[in-house]
Amino acid sequence: MPETAEPATRTGPGRVLIAVYAVFALAATARATVQILTRFDEAPLAYLLSALAGVVYIVATVGIARAGRTSHRVAVVSCTVELIGVLVVGSLSVFDPQAFPDDTVWSRFGSGYLFIPLVLPVLGLLWLRHVGRAARRTPRTG
Secondary structure, three states: OOOOOOHHHHOOHHHHHHHHHHHHHHHHHHHHHHHHHHHHHHOHHHHHHHHHHHHHHHHHHHHHHOOOHHHHHHHHHHHHHHHHHHHHHHHHHHHOHHHOOOOOOOHHHHHHHOOHHHHHHHHHHHHHHHHHHHHHHOOOOO
């Protein structure tokens, strides 16, 4: 039997969360790709961090959208990496702005993106916790 998402993952808040992650995955990856291809020598660290953010958003999107224990764990790890990344890069970009001559998605805690990069992993982790608890309460059949 193919693995399908639990109803909670793809409805209501889960659907919105997946959509926001997908938009950020596309935006961060596209922006980083253009920056790396056209101006890499200007701010290589910033552009590579934006590319990393894009990959993390892609992995989180897929992990949240899919069901199953492995997908859930992948999503939790990617949201955790994302939160650590935005906190570390955000702090460094505030306290050592010269290290980041150009912004990343996570610079200044995502201020260029209305702080969504700071809030998104927190919401993702809370949602995954909710879905995980609901899955443990639901008896399995079949």
